[in-house]
Amino acid sequence: MHASARQGMIAAAFAIGACWIPWEAQAQTPAPADASVYIIYPRDGQRIRGGFPVRFGLRNMGVTHAGDKTPNMGHHHLLVDVDETIDPNEPIPTDKQHLHFGAGQTETRLDLPPGKHTLQLVLGDADHKPFAPLLASKKITVTVLPPRTRIKPPQTSRAER
Amino acid sequence: MPGESTSHVIGSPRRLAAILAADIAGYSRLMGFDEEGTLARLKRHRREMIEPTIQEHFGRLIKTTGDGFLAMFDSPLEAVRCAIVIQQSMAARNTSLPPEQWIRYRIGVNLGDVIVDPDDVYGDGVNIAARLENMADPGGVYISGGVYEQIKNKLVCGYQSLGDEKLKNITDPVRIYRVLPDPAAVSRATHARWKRVAASLVAVLAAAGAGSYVLLSQRSAVAPEVVASQPAPATAQLQASPAPPPEPAPQATANPPGLPPPPPPLSGVLPIPIPQAAPAATAPAGNTQVAAVPPPQPFSKPAESGTSLRDCQGCPELVRLPGGSFRMGSSEDPSEAPAHLVRVTAFALGRYPVTVGEWNQCVAANACTAALEGNAAAPARNLSWADAKQFVAWLSNSTGQNYRLPSEAEWEYAARAGTTSRYWWGEKVVPKMASCKGCGGAYDPRQPAPVGSFPANPLGLHDLVGSVAQWVEDCWHPNYTGAPADGSAWTEPNCRENVLRGGSWRNDASYARSASRAYYDSGVRYPAHGFRVARSL
Numbered sequence: 001m002h003a004s005a006r007q008g009m010i011a012a013a014f015a016i017g018a019c020w021i022p023w024e025a026q027a028q029t030p031a032p033a034d035a036s037v038y039i040i041y042p043r044d045g046q047r048i049r050g051g052f053p054v055r056f057g058l059r060n061m062g063v064t065h066a067g068d069k070t071p072n073m074g075h076h077h078l079l080v081d082v083d084e085t086i087d088p089n090e091p092i093p094t095d096k097q098h099l100h101f102g103a104g105q106t107e108t109r110l111d112l113p114p115g116k117h118t119l120q121l122v123l124g125d126a127d128h129k130p131f132a133p134l135l136a137s138k139k140i141t142v143t144v145l146p147p148r149t150r151i152k153p154p155q156t157s158r159a160e161r
Numbered sequence: 162m163p164g165e166s167t168s169h170v171i172g173s174p175r176r177l178a179a180i181l182a183a184d185i186a187g188y189s190r191l192m193g194f195d196e197e198g199t200l201a202r203l204k205r206h207r208r209e210m211i212e213p214t215i216q217e218h219f220g221r222l223i224k225t226t227g228d229g230f231l232a233m234f235d236s237p238l239e240a241v242r243c244a245i246v247i248q249q250s251m252a253a254r255n256t257s258l259p260p261e262q263w264i265r266y267r268i269g270v271n272l273g274d275v276i277v278d279p280d281d282v283y284g285d286g287v288n289i290a291a292r293l294e295n296m297a298d299p300g301g302v303y304i305s306g307g308v309y310e311q312i313k314n315k316l317v318c319g320y321q322s323l324g325d326e327k328l329k330n331i332t333d334p335v336r337i338y339r340v341l342p343d344p345a346a347v348s349r350a351t352h353a354r355w356k357r358v359a360a361s362l363v364a365v366l367a368a369a370g371a372g373s374y375v376l377l378s379q380r381s382a383v384a385p386e387v388v389a390s391q392p393a394p395a396t397a398q399l400q401a402s403p404a405p406p407p408e409p410a411p412q413a414t415a416n417p418p419g420l421p422p423p424p425p426p427l428s429g430v431l432p433i434p435i436p437q438a439a440p441a442a443t444a445p446a447g448n449t450q451v452a453a454v455p456p457p458q459p460f461s462k463p464a465e466s467g468t469s470l471r472d473c474q475g476c477p478e479l480v481r482l483p484g485g486s487f488r489m490g491s492s493e494d495p496s497e498a499p500a501h502l503v504r505v506t507a508f509a510l511g512r513y514p515v516t517v518g519e520w521n522q523c524v525a526a527n528a529c530t531a532a533l534e535g536n537a538a539a540p541a542r543n544l545s546w547a548d549a550k551q552f553v554a555w556l557s558n559s560t561g562q563n564y565r566l567p568s569e570a571e572w573e574y575a576a577r578a579g580t581t582s583r584y585w586w587g588e589k590v591v592p593k594m595a596s597c598k599g600c601g602g603a604y605d606p607r608q609p610a611p612v613g614s615f616p617a618n619p620l621g622l623h624d625l626v627g628s629v630a631q632w633v634e635d636c637w638h639p640n641y642t643g644a645p646a647d648g649s650a651w652t653e654p655n656c657r658e659n660v661l662r663g664g665s666w667r668n669d670a671s672y673a674r675s676a677s678r679a680y681y682d683s684g685v686r687y688p689a690h691g692f693r694v695a696r697s698l
Contacts, residue, residue, distance in 0.1 A: 065684075065685065066682075066685045066686065066687070067685065067686055090606070090607075091687070091688050091689075093667055093668075094665075094679070094681065094687055094689065095668050095669075095672065095679070096679075100681065100682070100685070100687070101682075102681070102682045102685030102686075102687070103657070103682045103684065103685060127688070128687060128688070
């Protein structure tokens with residue numbers, strides 16, 4: 001309960017000035033210096049047709065569900081085509097470009113429109129906030145190819161081919 | 162309960178007195194569950210709490226029955242105070258026990274001209290108190306119009322008028338009020354919030370983990386809104402006649418088998434919000450010596466759409482919505498397609514998202530786990546779908562009404578409020594209609610505005626968009642192919658992700674569109690996620 005004690009102290013500091021406690025008042029959760037988060041698949045620059053899986057990698061830390069304050073644990077957030085910088089003091093947004101994996105998921109499947117897209121993983125703490133130091137993967141680019149337009153011959157199974 | 166016989170009239174003094182009648186709801190059930198334990202606890206709290214409380218309020222314990230007691234007071238005010246103290250003390254005692262072991266009194270208070278014997282008291286003034294007690298919900302206090310007239314300006318409580326009731330074997334109808342305990346304490350607490358917050362925070366500092374619990378439980382006391390006293394009835398028609406009509410021998414009956422268990426009239430009041438056992442469990446009054454009440458008629462008149470209702474002090478305010486058809490979805494995003502016609506039946510929806518104050522009552526009742534901090538009028542947030550389900554289950558139990566999360570169709574029907582445009586106010590973003598990123602107007606990215614800070618939509622609903630994103634009952638489906646058309650929730654067994662509607666204040670304006678959909682892991686909390694309640698009518 002270290003985190004809640006800290007929260008309480010900061011809450012006390014703010015109580016005189018504000019009626020309620022902004023969640024950002026809390027300090028960032030520390031991460032081991034040698035921890036890193038990375039995208040296992042797809043590869044940077046890969047060209048993909050159709051939907052594809054994204055697999056999340058994490059080194060020297062553990063994956064847990066959101067809300068778990070165990071030290072050196074976090075959960076993944078996948079940022080799709082996000083250009084803004086990550087605000088270290090705010091919970092990672094949740095919207096169509098910020099996908100949350102608060103149950104501790106380590107892979108997902110994306111269906112993106114054709115074109116170039118960037119993917120980046122950011123590890124979040126119990127409260128969905130980035131760690132200090134920031135744990136974010138390299139921002140990779142994938143190219144989603146348009147669906148084939150030519151009429152394909154009747155599909156045969158792999159075995160028959 | 163006491164009968165009346167002519168022999169008592171002669172030589173026994175009459176006097177005006179406030180009569181307090183109390184009995185235990187579900188006594189037979191409790192005894193069936195644990196006879197010796199129940200009896201021991203009953204005797205203990207009678208000795209430790211009830212008898213001293215009556216004395217403190219200058220009352221006299223006339224007699225005890227198997228599961229109840231009768232007390233007499235010179236002052237109606239003291240009698241009602243005593244009743245409230247007893248109910249709150251019992252609620253406090255119950256908190257450490259599992260619900261099936263709760264001892265909960267129903268209390269009725271009446272003012273009447275009664276005949277006083279050394280060891281008993283007689284007259285229809287007593288009978289009315291017993292009838293009131295029989296109607297009261299477990300943990301509740303009902304008073305007659307006569308008592309109300311005496312105390313309305315002296316005891317600052319909420320009083321809910323339940324109208325005139327014809328009581329069994331009582332000639333004239335009696336006006337009945339439900340006491341909504343102690344808004345005075347609530348308003349005092351509100352005024353003193355600053356001090357309390359500071360004090361609680363000191364407590365937090367002093368005892369880190371446990372301290373934060375203290376903070377939350379104290380805060381929760383601030384929650385309920387103060388409801389003003391109901392206007393007084395023009396006449397107080399309750400006076401015991403000098404020669405009360407003969408009373409037939411009391412019938413010691415439970416509800417006749419086959420008679421539907423009377424639902425708790427107009428739901429439960431939550432003095433200290435107590436999760437009540439299922440209404441059915443409280444219905445057969447077991448060992449009470451008062452005749453069974455006929456199944457109560459609903460006190461509320463059939464209400465029109467658009468009107469609001471509130472099932473208890475501190476319950477979320479609801480708006481009655483008419484049934485109707487509408488076009489759900491849009492072609493703007495693949496998740497919103499195909500747009501399809503949905504028919505929704507009439508239901509009630511929270512006027513605002515559930516607030517921190519409302520939420521923390523559920524926490525105080527140990528029925529919700531996520532204790533929240535902050536402004537009581539702020540929308541409750543950082544809640545998972547599972548949390549929201551805890552709240553509606555608790556509210557349903559407390560009130561006896563069917564509270565639930567709205568279906569996604571009901572939510573969009575309410576959000577559109579008859580409109581087909583992108584936003585309920587039109588096609589384009591207009592400043593000051595809702596809070597969101599790029600929506601214009603004052604904007605605090607750190608926290609949502611208190612509920613009701615932005616205009617209501619045509620149905621009178623606030624904060625459907627741009628406040629907290631709101632959980633609905635439905636499981637997430639990536640589009641509407643195969644969606645139900647009857648307004649019901651589209652659920653799946655073992656659903657992992659549920660639907661969120663309305664976007665949050667942290668999202669941009671496209672998420673504030675009526676058709677916009679989102680989803681999130683069902684068991685995961687996020688600071689921008691809350692909910693509003695729906696209730697079947």
